[in-house]
Amino acid sequence: MGYKGLKLHPVAGKCGVFAETDINGLQKQGVPPDELMASLFESIIQQNLSVLTRGNTLRPTVLLLGGPNCYIKGMRDCWKHNIPKIWEERGYPLPEGVDPKSLIKTPDNAQYFACIGAVEFGKQEDPGIGLYQGYSKLEWYITEGRNIEKAKKGTAQALAKDPDELAAFKQKYTKKKFIATTFQPGQMVEGFIGIDGGSTSTKAVLVDKDRNILCKTYQLSRGNPIEDTQEVLAKVAKQVTDQGATLNILGVGTTGYAKDILKDAVGADVALVETVAHTQAALHFYPDADVICDVGGQDIKIIILKDGRVKDFKLNTQCSAGNGYFLQGTCESFGFKVEEFADLAFNAKGFPQFGYGCAVFMQSDIVDFQRQGWKPEEIMAGLCNVLPKNIWLYVSQIPNLSAIGRKFILQGGTQHNLAAVKSQVDFVESRFKGKDVQPEVIVHQHCGEAGAIGCAFEAVRLWENGKTTEFVGLDNVASITFTTTRNEDTRCYFCKNKCLRTFIDVKTAVPNPGYKGPAKTKVPLAEGAQRLIIATCEKGTVENVEEMRVIKGNIDAIKKENPNLVEIAAKSAFKSYEPPLVADPLPKLQITAAQKKRAELMKKRAELKIGMPRALNMYSCGPFFTAYFESLGVKSENLHWSEFTNEQLYKEGAKRGAIDPCFPSKIGIPHVHNLLYSVHAKKQLDIIFFPMIDALPTFLVNTQSSRACPTVTATPASVKAAFTKEGNLFAEKGVIWKDTLTCLDNDKVIHRQMYDDWKDILGLSEEENYKACMEGLAAMKKFDNDIMRAQAREVLKRLEDENRLGIVLLGRPYHNDPGVNHEILEEFQKLGYPVFSQDSLPIDDEIIWRLFGDEVKAGAIQHPLDVSDAWKNSYSENTSRKVWAAKYVARHPNLVALELSSFKCGHDAPIYTVIEEIVEHSGTPYFCFKDIDENKPTGSIKIRVETIGYFLKRYREDMVRNKQKHLSIEEQLKKFEEQLRNELAVADRYKHVERPATDELVNIAPPQVESGEMAHLGGD
């Protein structure tokens, strides 16, 4: 396993499970094993260099110890490549004429150094300490000691209380064997195929026009979705043709992570996102289901339903804690087949107690339990026992199951494992103890194939709506041959990201007549083949620049129609607000040394170059600082910001980090690194300024305070420490570091803070400094009100007029940073939803009184901008604003909420439920992306965006329908009122006329009415 000269691909290094997910994905894209291993070495070593060194420089000589360094050449080469780069970058002095790589050594017996160290340490101890007592103690521990330990830590109870309970459970939950439909020889079978290309297995089903399941098949994935699909389709077809019948496919649907490739490869009619496919399959068989719990190979999905529609969903696509692959992997590592799992686990008389949560910790628990003497079957029972805790407490965080419904449908291949089902049933039932209702937990009769069934049903629906299938035919699928290419020739150059793409060239017996190959390509396409391109974005799915322009043009048109105010805010926070000049004129008298000095400093202002990091609360306070400096005479073009956060910027600077806090504050160091090493090199900065913003201005009323998060405030201090711990890097580069403490909530305080810290640099008078602060505060208002809220107002008005939906980002100002929000908002914009930042929500009297007026009148709040009804601890400004924005969204019919929150955010944790409840109690959709960090989980983002997009479409349909109903009711009421008024008027007019006797009425001729009219009148 090497490293040198091999292509590297992005692999998340912070967690083994994330890395495994990335490696699996790359493997399926055709990345060769040696490149996968080299990429893994790179990610491990970069992680060590950026986190474990805590910002210190490894000094020569560096010893590489331990098993992996000893046995794996690629690891050693990777260290030898990366450490000298740091020495060079940091200017670390090395001995003259020595190859830096030779200062990184792997000594003989490197794998035994810990043992050798223990011996060496023991030799220094007093003779009476650590006396060798022979094997007996070890023997005792192995035979008895660890059993004592085991008894203390586990439970002596089996998964079932007694054999009777187990038998009753098995009788209830053992599924009836599925019997495929039989066909007559010569029969023409018309049907629809659903294919679920999952991460660990591929499933296919055949259903008829009435949605009956005719036959199905399932197989573990062999690594390539096209080959897997060929095999499962052949198996499905065989079940029909073996009986002498012929198969006519009327439609095909695909789902699962490979749905898009499979759709293109086999000409499917629809590629349906997994969550939707699972919902359709559940609701078809169990229309009154409340909750779907799908435990698949690599992910867990919880879908909460209400009146047969999806109300909410939770996905775990990143951590493997509790998923099927984890259970299967553990079982196989003990030497058993996954089919034996349930029986083994049921036989265990007790099991160890796993802590729920991170899979890496669970993995180390397994090792620990083995050491304590727990047997494999007991460990497997323990894993079953912890599974529902992982599902409900860790992944979905819904401890109160009775609040989401009573009918639970268990789906996914993992539900074939009855021991896992038993634990889930027991857990769900335990959550209903003492409640009036009892839960019903059902394992879907086709649990493993539910996704395939759901997308087959979608194909039926499309056919019912008149769609003719585009399926290439079973014979053509069988004859598909393909080649996969992923190398420098497939790299995309349509933007600065320069992503590597995967080309899959698919060839079938009958080529697609409509397909036109690329006009120009570095990878020749075989005659008759069709190219599928897996790329990071839509533009990368073509090779020709003209075609790319068409795609881009379409995207741009949608984006123009649906503004993204988060993106606009991210740019507008760093532009000039062109404040008036408030600087004093140069002093007329320049006699004393102080006067001369001040005049000199004042003159220098025009040339002073200041760099500021584009990070944290600069996303809301940037205008204050630009206006402050500009109004004092610093030129706008001399104010420089670091780049927007991107992977490269983060990687280059993160190695200086000494602590591991939340992602937004962790990027402080990379931004200053960018200023010092990149911006300074081009612009010769005089000062790098990273203010410690401690308090923010507020537009809310009745809050306790308007502080910034302490982590935000203190970040500049930790950044300074990182750049001064091994020598003052600012001084070395001739740059002054400033990190003024600033309280922007009070004009007098901010005036004092800026004056005290900047007077000797800018030669300030108190008067001009105060005026500059006022200009700064005015620029912030301009940014908030004139730029952001004004645009938002127009967009909101359009949404109201057109009965459409917009998405509000509930997040902190720095979630506007495209490198922090991973451009998730842009994905929604591309789907046709305008996006609002929470600070852009209009606060005009007309709107806020319309939304909150009733509550003010009822005395629940003092003012529309009051959050005290929902959040009492309102001392943190960005938290209070988030709560207020959630209230706003909950009350506005055209807005839905999308919450973004960062991994390790101590300020968001206490308001998770508050925000969710505010939004959901109003019936407004609420979606979230939590635990955001430097790792961009592209796959997880895609599936969530698609799922949310689907639900929003349905929500809007409901909204339009309800509005139409509402209008029609109003119309009818109006007519009815008119009719009543007419009748009253008539009655009033004739009230003095005497009514004729009944016999006189007989002689009056009836009015002439057409029969249709009569029916209509009768109908009314």
Ligand code: SF4
């Ligand atoms: S695939 Fe998309 S993001 Fe990647 S380089 Fe091409 S255009 Fe840029």
Ligand code: SF4
């Ligand atoms: S509010 Fe949360 S994400 Fe922001 S800096 Fe503080 S801890 Fe980090």
